[in-house]
Amino acid sequence: QIAEFGGGLAQAGGSLKLSCKGSGFIFDHTAFGWFRQAPGKERESVSCISKGGGHREYTDAVNGRFTVSRDNMRNMIYLQMDNLKPEDTGVYFCAAYFNMNGNCVMTPWTFTSWGQGTQVTVSS
Numbered sequence: 001q002i003a004e005f006g007g008g009l010a011q012a013g014g015s016l017k018l019s020c021k022g023s024g025f026i027f028d029h030t031a032f033g034w035f036r037q038a039p040g041k042e043r044e045s046v047s048c049i050s051k052g053g054g055h056r057e058y059t060d061a062v063n064g065r066f067t068v069s070r071d072n073m074r075n076m077i078y079l080q081m082d083n084l085k086p087e088d089t090g091v092y093f094c095a096a097y098f099n100m101n102g103n104c105v106m107t108p109w110t111f112t113s114w115g116q117g118t119q120v121t122v123s124s
Contacts, residue, residue, distance in 0.1 A: 004094045007118030010084050016120060020077040020094030025113075028052065028072045031099040033106055034079050036120070038090035045106035046092070047079065055103045062088070084122045091117040 006018040020032065033048040047058045047068040056068050067080040077094060095111035 002094050002096060002113055002115035004092065004115045004118040007092060007120045009121045009123065012085055012122055012124050014084050014122075015080070015082045016084065017081065018079040018092055018094075018118060018120070020079075020115060022075050022077065022094075022096055022113075025075075025096060026098070027075045029098060029100055030096050031104040032068075032070065032077045033095050033104065033108075033111055034068060034077075035093045035095060035108060036088075036090040037093070037117075038087075041090075043093070043108060045108065048104035048106045049077065050102050050104045051099055052102060057104060057106055059106065081120070084120075086122050086124045089120060089122050092120050093117045 001023050003021045010016050034046040035043050036046050037043040049056045049068045053070045065083045069078045094115045096113045097111045
């Protein structure tokens, strides 16, 4: 199971930190990803992080502003979002897939477990 929390309302230029709690996984054998979906748009990839945290990827739209991290001792994944823009508004989803490799991918169909999402709204 996956549960996200930490969404909310922020002003442009502000920050939010999302958290994702995973349970029922062999956590340190699991890669995670963040995705988002804006109203009327398709779900898009945001970031991914490998099982040990050594490999991370970001979509171009958030690279340099968002930082993904994980704490395997606490079964937690985080997404620090800085310098937020109105176009970052959407529902953010945390997702996971079993992966023994030291990498990750951001293709949605790779992920087998999904959270319910948390709303992020950025005002201009």
